[in-house]
Amino acid sequence: MKADPQNVLVGAHYLDGNHACGEGGIAAGCKFFAGYPITPSTEIAERVSRRFPLIGGVFVQMEDELASMNAILGASWGGKKSMTCTSGPGFSLMMENFGLGLMLETPCVLVNVQRGGPSTGLPTLPGQADMMQARWGSHGDYEVIALAPDSPQESFELTIHAFNLSEKYRMPVLIMTDECVGHMTEKVVIPPPEEIELVERKYSDVPPGEAWPYMEFDGEVSPMLPVGEGHKFHITGLTHDIRGYPVINSEAQHLNTRHLIDKVKKHADDIIWLEEKDIDGADVVVMAYGISSRVMQPAIAKAKKEGIKVGQIKMVTVWPFPEKRVKELAEKVKAMIMVEMNWGQVYLEMERCIAGKCEAHLIGHGGGTVHNPEDIYNTIKEAVK
Amino acid sequence: MSKKVALNKAPVEEKQHPMEKILRMDRIPHIWCSTCGIGTTVTALAMALDQLGLDLNKVAILSGIGCTGRVAGYLKLDSFHTTHGRSIPFAFGLHIARPDMKVIVFSGDGDLISIGGNHFIHTARRNADMTVICVNNFIYAMTGGQVAPTTPTTARSATSPYGCYEHPFNLPLLAASSGAVYVARWTALHIRRLANSIKEAIAKPGFSFVEVVAPCSTLYARLNKLGTGLDLMKFYHDNSVIKHGADPKEIDIDYQSQIIVGKFVDIDKPPYIECFNAGNKRVFGDKFKPYGGGNGSN
Numbered sequence: 001m002k003a004d005p006q007n008v009l010v011g012a013h014y015l016d017g018n019h020a021c022g023e024g025g026i027a028a029g030c031k032f033f034a035g036y037p038i039t040p041s042t043e044i045a046e047r048v049s050r051r052f053p054l055i056g057g058v059f060v061q062m063e064d065e066l067a068s069m070n071a072i073l074g075a076s077w078g079g080k081k082s083m084t085c086t087s088g089p090g091f092s093l094m095m096e097n098f099g100l101g102l103m104l105e106t107p108c109v110l111v112n113v114q115r116g117g118p119s120t121g122l123p124t125l126p127g128q129a130d131m132m133q134a135r136w137g138s139h140g141d142y143e144v145i146a147l148a149p150d151s152p153q154e155s156f157e158l159t160i161h162a163f164n165l166s167e168k169y170r171m172p173v174l175i176m177t178d179e180c181v182g183h184m185t186e187k188v189v190i191p192p193p194e195e196i197e198l199v200e201r202k203y204s205d206v207p208p209g210e211a212w213p214y215m216e217f218d219g220e221v222s223p224m225l226p227v228g229e230g231h232k233f234h235i236t237g238l239t240h241d242i243r244g245y246p247v248i249n250s251e252a253q254h255l256n257t258r259h260l261i262d263k264v265k266k267h268a269d270d271i272i273w274l275e276e277k278d279i280d281g282a283d284v285v286v287m288a289y290g291i292s293s294r295v296m297q298p299a300i301a302k303a304k305k306e307g308i309k310v311g312q313i314k315m316v317t318v319w320p321f322p323e324k325r326v327k328e329l330a331e332k333v334k335a336m337i338m339v340e341m342n343w344g345q346v347y348l349e350m351e352r353c354i355a356g357k358c359e360a361h362l363i364g365h366g367g368g369t370v371h372n373p374e375d376i377y378n379t380i381k382e383a384v385k
Numbered sequence: 386m387s388k389k390v391a392l393n394k395a396p397v398e399e400k401q402h403p404m405e406k407i408l409r410m411d412r413i414p415h416i417w418c419s420t421c422g423i424g425t426t427v428t429a430l431a432m433a434l435d436q437l438g439l440d441l442n443k444v445a446i447l448s449g450i451g452c453t454g455r456v457a458g459y460l461k462l463d464s465f466h467t468t469h470g471r472s473i474p475f476a477f478g479l480h481i482a483r484p485d486m487k488v489i490v491f492s493g494d495g496d497l498i499s500i501g502g503n504h505f506i507h508t509a510r511r512n513a514d515m516t517v518i519c520v521n522n523f524i525y526a527m528t529g530g531q532v533a534p535t536t537p538t539t540a541r542s543a544t545s546p547y548g549c550y551e552h553p554f555n556l557p558l559l560a561a562s563s564g565a566v567y568v569a570r571w572t573a574l575h576i577r578r579l580a581n582s583i584k585e586a587i588a589k590p591g592f593s594f595v596e597v598v599a600p601c602s603t604l605y606a607r608l609n610k611l612g613t614g615l616d617l618m619k620f621y622h623d624n625s626v627i628k629h630g631a632d633p634k635e636i637d638i639d640y641q642s643q644i645i646v647g648k649f650v651d652i653d654k655p656p657y658i659e660c661f662n663a664g665n666k667r668v669f670g671d672k673f674k675p676y677g678g679g680n681g682s683n
């Protein structure tokens with residue numbers, strides 16, 4: 001279906017990534033936002049709180065991020081598209097119930113505008129060091145979907161996409177942006193509503209009394225049950241069967257966790273979104289996501305000018321990791337390079353998939369500012385030697 | 386391993402359980418010990434729902450984690466078993482999305498007041514329209530009887546083996562001072578009065594709170610050598626005093642002392658959504674469409 005015209009601020013705007021992200025959520029039909037202020041994410045909440053009253057949305061500033069995460073789960077089960085935003089310290093607090101959202105298979109969107117960490121770290125400066133936390137930060141076994149915008153325009157577009165994925169796969173979806181993108185102001189073109197395609201939630205058409213909250217634990221997505229319609233369903237964060245009833249044994253655990261994992265793994269090709277350039281015939285491929293994928297551009301241009309055959313992959317989705325593609329390329333190229341604002345997180349996945357088939361390089365950075373393109377250039381040069 | 390889950394349907398019985406309308410019979414037997422007070426409290430809720438004559442399709446129940454936290458799983462309502470301490474904010478989101486539904490939170494003292502304490506006070510402050518029923522057994526029962534923020538001073542628990550020396554929370558005082566519009570306390574013995582209070586609480590617009598002092602026979606009673614759950618019920622019988630309208634400041638519970646019960650607060654104050662609408666109406670006038678009609682969409 002198409003976006004609701006009342007939600008879409010059509011036109012060309014001059015927005016920072018955070019405001020654009022808020023507009024993306026609104027355009028996607030988000031009608032409940034629960035959040036807790038934290039730099040550098042707060043502008044998303046501020047934007048939404050200002051825009052919601054006249055379009056039928058409810059913004060609530062909660063008592064903390066634990067509450068925010070839970071409130072969006074409750075509202076999602078109540079039928080509202082829901083989102084929250086935060087940064088490192090709040091992301092840590094959200095992890096507990098991000099896991100509940102995965103376990104209950106609840107669509108919603110969680111935006112992390114990453115800053116430097118650990119702990120209070122660098123409140124006002126960028127980082128990309130929550131990437132493994134996004135992947136593994138809640139306890140237990142599961143798969144996640146995480147997107148990384150590189151600009152205000154993408155912040156708008158990927159927030160809509162995140163809502164669509166969350167409804168399609170019935171799970172919380174992460175937007176792992178960063179302070180740079182969040183606070184960089186650029187032109188953002190918001191298209192007319194008829195050009196914004198939205199995935200609507202699928203509700204079960206099984207009549208009350210016969211429907212369970214999950215159909216089969218086979219890695220496929222079950223339609224949800226609506227509240228208040230007589231289904232009188234039960235859902236629990238405990239390991240459960242398709243009835244949503246707790247079952248505390250190893251077989252149920254196997255089925256439940258395999259289902260959560262397979263839901264993403266079986267559909268990885270549909271979910272994974274890479275923007276590739278100059279890959280054919282490349283000797284070296286540089287991978288990056290979010291702001292780092294922009295920062296690497298001058299370095300790649302310089303290397304190309306010198307005749308180095310360098311390809312690039314911008315990971316629009318970081319999780320699930322593009323295993324298949326990296327394995328393929330590792331057979332063909334001399335080296336692969338990961339540029340990220342941390343000391344090697346997504347790099348670990350790249351290196352694992354390369355499995356010694358080509359060189360693996362990390363261009364790490366502690367955060368606080370972006371990479372110096374010169375460092376990226378030097379590594380590219382080194383790699384093709 | 387088979388991919389399908391075997392659905393263990395409960396055998397069809399001739400006789401109907403008197404609470405079959407509200408219980409998930411396919412989940413009975415429940416996990417609670419005999420002479421535990423939680424079941425009695427559930428009965429009181431069932432009585433209240435029955436007497437209110439509510440459309441049960443429009444009632445949601447949420448619990449956190451604990452022995453009491455299992456309540457949501459046994460009730461034939463839209464029911465949510467959330468994480469430890471988080472049922473209130475989950476319920477808050479659900480309430481905002483579906484203001485046409487009655488939202489009831491049913492959980493334990495540790496869950497609601499310790500780990501969930503911040504959510505409790507803030508949701509009371511916002512006066513969100515929901516009813517919170519807290520089974521206070523003075524202990525973390527599910528995990529084996531550890532000290533709770535409600536454990537009376539000198540009472541023993543698995544982690545206060547020499548007697549608790551902290552000051553416990555007085556739950557009605559906490560609820561009242563945080564902004565709850567309806568506050569009552571009963572024991573598991575006062576089943577009809579409790580049912581009546583739950584009824585009033587559910588009917589009351591805004592944040593209503595009912596504390597139920599209830600026996601944990603297996604842990605609290607055993608660790609303190611107080612006999613069985615039945616002995617605790619006898620203790621409640623002999624030591625509870627009904628004082629409607631008592632000042633919440635004066636109803637602390639000491640170890641094995643008098644328990645003051647009754648309805649302490651019943652005031653009128655606009656609930657969250659009403660405030661939300663009034664606040665926006667004040668600024669936007671007729672441009673603002675009040676939120677909360679029908680299934681919450683506007």
Ligand SMILES: Cc1ncc(C[n+]2csc(CCOP(=O)(O)OP(=O)(O)O)c2C)c(N)n1
Binds near residue numbers: 496
């Ligand atoms: C985050 C987290 N911490 C700890 C626990 C372990 N835990 C389970 S139940 C419980 C206490 C429950 O006490 P209460 O709410 O009083 O319920 P009761 O069992 O007494 O009814 C604890 C600490 C948990 N499940 N989650």
Ligand code: SF4
Binds near residue numbers: 600603
């Ligand atoms: S341990 Fe205590 S609270 Fe838990 S079921 Fe047994 S008696 Fe009830």
Ligand SMILES: [Mg+2]
Binds near residue numbers: 451495522523524
């Ligand atoms: Mg307890």
